[in-house]
Amino acid sequence: MNIGEVSERSGLPPKTIRYYEDINLVRPLRSDNGYRSFRESDIHKLAFLGRARALGFSIEDCRTLMGLYEDETRESAQVKAVAKEHLAEIDNKITQLKSMRETLSHLVEACQGDHRPDCPILKDLSRGV
Amino acid sequence: MNIGEVSERSGLPPKTIRYYEDINLVRPLRSDNGYRSFRESDIHKLAFLGRARALGFSIEDCRTLMGLYEDETRESAQVKAVAKEHLAEIDNKITQLKSMRETLSHLVEACQGDHRPDCPILKDLSRGV
DNA sequence: ATAAGGATTCCAGCCACTGGAAGCTCAAGG
DNA sequence: CCTTGAGCTTCCAGTGGCTGGAATCCTTAT
CATH class of the missing domain: 1.20.5 (Single alpha-helices involved in coiled-coils or other helix-helix interfaces)
Structure with missing residues (x-):
């Protein structure tokens, strides 16, 4: 899935999504043409981040929360x-x-x-x- | 008066005072040694700015308010x-x-x-x- | 062939400072 | 007189979390 569709589905602007990749909050794959290729799990993550940010959590808090979310032993x-x-x-x-x-x-x-x-x-x- | 004393009397950090000069919120004189030389009116201005900022006014609002304060015909x-x-x-x-x-x-x-x-x-x- | 729309990267800017480096001046003590 | 330390100077970079814009590339439709 390309960034435009992901933007619509996650509610985050493309710029923000690219930024989140920059700072390693998401790691989408790349297609042969160089486009980012997002999986469902990436969208899930982005939506998670969007909601955490909407609650005012800092990016670093979001990173921590994501880590805990993915850690089954939390x-x-x-x-x-x-x-x-x-x-x-x-x-x-x-x-x-x-x-x-x-x-x-x-x-x-x-x-x-x-x-x-x-x-x-x-x-x-x-x-x- | 040098910046240190002005800092104490106005309650603003020296860095902030220099910054306010940079963006033309205050225009202290200069001594022969290159030090900033503040008048009472400068301290008055800085204290004004400090209080406006403490009320959450943006720097641009502060600039406007200072302008109005100094404008007798406001x-x-x-x-x-x-x-x-x-x-x-x-x-x-x-x-x-x-x-x-x-x-x-x-x-x-x-x-x-x-x-x-x-x-x-x-x-x-x-x-x- | 071309045009439009979407993707890419990179650089700069926002706000209001703040930290730090390198170098100057000044006052006090030995 | 020399040194030491405090205080002053400038300048550059970083903070947070994006956002805007330029230049360029890819894809699809006409």
């Missing part, structure tokens, strides 16, 4: 550890974003947003140096 | 517009992260995390191709 504790750590990072990000949101929304509400130059947002950003 | 509506757009982006990110969090926390809870290989997390990631 312990689910290993998978859970990776996922828990990632979950904690997500929570951190959410916390940080919420704090930004808090501050920013207050400022936005306080700003008249009219033709006059006075602006609590700028005032806050330039407060005490 | 209209607060312009500032508010920038801030509101950024707020919307933050909200989008939070929404996306929360959705990841939802999915991931369910999966983590469902996973036994023991010595056995069976794992709902991997099962989910590899679901229907």
Whole structure:
């Protein structure tokens, strides 16, 4: 199967698929004409990667998860550890974003947003140096 | 004032301050020895930038906000517009992260995390191709 | 024969820094 | 005066995860 069809079936852009080959996340075969030739198992892998990425896992996490997936002797504790750590990072990000949101929304509400130059947002950003 | 002291007073690493000069966010003077020579106004600017960045504004947004800050004839509506757009982006990110969090926390809870290989997390990631 | 569509490679760029190397200046101590 | 160390300079490269674009090749249809 050529990259175009694989792209449609996996939902990943061809560029991304080539990139994943570059960094050895997939290893498609090659046809005589030099085209990549994907097996069903490659598509399976790519879809796996797509979903892991959609959950925000880093490429390195994805590599680890793929490895565990293919390792019949894995312990689910290993998978859970990776996922828990990632979950904690997500929570951190959410916390940080919420704090930004808090501050920013207050400022936005306080700003008249009219033709006059006075602006609590700028005032806050330039407060005490 | 040299970059080290400016770094302490503004809270930004020297590398970042140099970078901000590179991209013309600040324009410190130069001493005879070639060292950057910062005025109070430069520190003020850098602190402004640091706070804007801490609220998650992009560098380009920061440039715009600095421009508005220095423009006496600005209209607060312009500032508010920038801030509101950024707020919307933050909200989008939070929404996306929360959705990841939802999915991931369910999966983590469902996973036994023991010595056995069976794992709902991997099962989910590899679901229907 | 040619044109269109898809494949290939490779290089560059995104964002906002950050690390590191090589070399300069300056202040303090022996 | 010499050395040592801290602090400053520039420049190049790397981060993550792609994405865009150019130049070229392969395949298929007209």
